[in-house]
Amino acid sequence: MFNPFSAKPRNRRRDGDFTLDVRLNADAESVPRRRRVWWFKPAVLLVLAAGAWFGGGAVVQQCRERWLYHIPSLALKNLPVACDGVISASEIRRLAGVTVGRNVLTIDPYQVRQQLLRHPRIEDARLELEFPDTLRITVRERWPIARLMLPPVGGRETFLLVDEFGRVMAPFEPGRAPAEVVQSEATLPLLTGIPVVGVAPGHALTGNQTLAGLRLLAAFCETPLAAEADLANVDVSAAGLLTVVTTRGAQITMTPGNFGQQFQQWQAVHRRSAELRRAIGSLDLSVANHPPLKWVELAAAPTNEVPSRPLRPKRKSPIRRHV
Numbered sequence: 001m002f003n004p005f006s007a008k009p010r011n012r013r014r015d016g017d018f019t020l021d022v023r024l025n026a027d028a029e030s031v032p033r034r035r036r037v038w039w040f041k042p043a044v045l046l047v048l049a050a051g052a053w054f055g056g057g058a059v060v061q062q063c064r065e066r067w068l069y070h071i072p073s074l075a076l077k078n079l080p081v082a083c084d085g086v087i088s089a090s091e092i093r094r095l096a097g098v099t100v101g102r103n104v105l106t107i108d109p110y111q112v113r114q115q116l117l118r119h120p121r122i123e124d125a126r127l128e129l130e131f132p133d134t135l136r137i138t139v140r141e142r143w144p145i146a147r148l149m150l151p152p153v154g155g156r157e158t159f160l161l162v163d164e165f166g167r168v169m170a171p172f173e174p175g176r177a178p179a180e181v182v183q184s185e186a187t188l189p190l191l192t193g194i195p196v197v198g199v200a201p202g203h204a205l206t207g208n209q210t211l212a213g214l215r216l217l218a219a220f221c222e223t224p225l226a227a228e229a230d231l232a233n234v235d236v237s238a239a240g241l242l243t244v245v246t247t248r249g250a251q252i253t254m255t256p257g258n259f260g261q262q263f264q265q266w267q268a269v270h271r272r273s274a275e276l277r278r279a280i281g282s283l284d285l286s287v288a289n290h291p292p293l294k295w296v297e298l299a300a301a302p303t304n305e306v307p308s309r310p311l312r313p314k315r316k317s318p319i320r321r322h323v
Contacts, residue, residue: 076102077133085141086177087121092139095119107135120169120201142167145217146191146234148199160196161185164218166205189217193237209236212256216242219259225267241286250280269293 079100081089093099096112109127116125121141128136144161148168152158161169171185194210205211213236220226229250235243244252254262262285273280273295281294 071103074103074105074132076100076104076107076135079135079137081137081139083139083141085121085139085143086172086181087139087141092116092137095122096137098135104129104131104133104135112137120167123163123167142169144169144171144185144188145221146214147185147188148191148194148196150196150199159186160199160201161188162191162205162214164214166211166214168199168201168203168205170201189231190233191217191236192233193235208256209239209242212236213242216244216254216256216259220263223263223267225263225270228270248279251282252280253282253284253286255286265291 076098077100079093079098081092083089083092095116095118097115098107098112107129109129113125113127116122116137116139122139123142124140126138128138130136142163145164146162147159148162150158150160159171161171163169172182174182191210191213193213194205194207199205205214213234217231217234220231230247232245232247235245240255242254242256244254246252252266265285266283269280269283276295277298278295279298281296282292283294284292
């Protein structure tokens with residue numbers, strides 16, 4: 001009999017499906033699920049791309065080495081070298097790392113130029129590659145104008161050289177340059193009043209006083225005084241003053257800048273000393289009007305003469321930079 005107050009009749013079909021779903025879910029959770037890593041596929045593609053890249057590069061390199069670089073008509077036959085200094089052509093070729101017989105396609109002018117510029121003596125270099133078999137190298141050297149005395153090593157005096165722009169270089173060893181050049185560089189004026197600890201070839205000197213002293217030496221070489229007087233040293237220790245001492249002991253005080261006018265005054269006094277048969281003891285050109293002057297008798301003048309320096313030829317016009 002139907003009882004209206006009894007519980008809701010059960011749906012056997014629905015209850016059966018529910019029981020089946022529960023069992024299926026329980027079985028699925030008992031089996032470990034494989035998690036897919038997101039980066040696996042990109043990593044595989046990256047490995048394949050790298051293999052294709054390096055493999056293709058190796059194939060191209062082998063083709064170059066076996067066929068392209070061994071074409072006899074592209075072998076380097078002419079390697080002319082021009083230099084305005086004393087570095088030998090064989091030394092320049094060695095520094096460039098280029099030899100006759102090398103394939104011109106393997107020569108990188110920029111890299112060869114950088115190798116040459118690493119030498120402290122070389123200021124600039126130009127390379128001209130003329131196909132199919134010629135490479136022209138033109139080098140401009142740095143010209144030293146002063147010496148830097150280093151602390152004695154083993155009782156032996158050593159020095160470095162410096163050009164007008166403050167670039168430091170080592171002197172030529174005997175046999176690596178003509179004897180007159182070695183002698184000339186050994187008697188260059190001393191640049192004093194600056195610390196030399198840590199200074200090495202390739203180093204660049206800084207400081208307004210130091211660079212002013214180098215400009216003074218460069219300007220002096222262009223004046224008529226250079227044929228009548230030799231400089232022994234230039235002291236740059238006093239701020240705003242440059243003290244020049246000649247090989248005869250004359251002391252000339254100058255100021256940085258306007259060297260042309262000061263050299264004219266010096267030359268006028270020098271000519272007057274010849275007329276009076278006297279010698280300059282000291283001359284203070286830092287005083288604009290009526291610079292203090294001290295005469296000394298020729299017999300009493302110090303004689304610190306050093307062997308005269310052979311004159312070097314005029315520097316050629318600058319060459320253009322080649323990149």
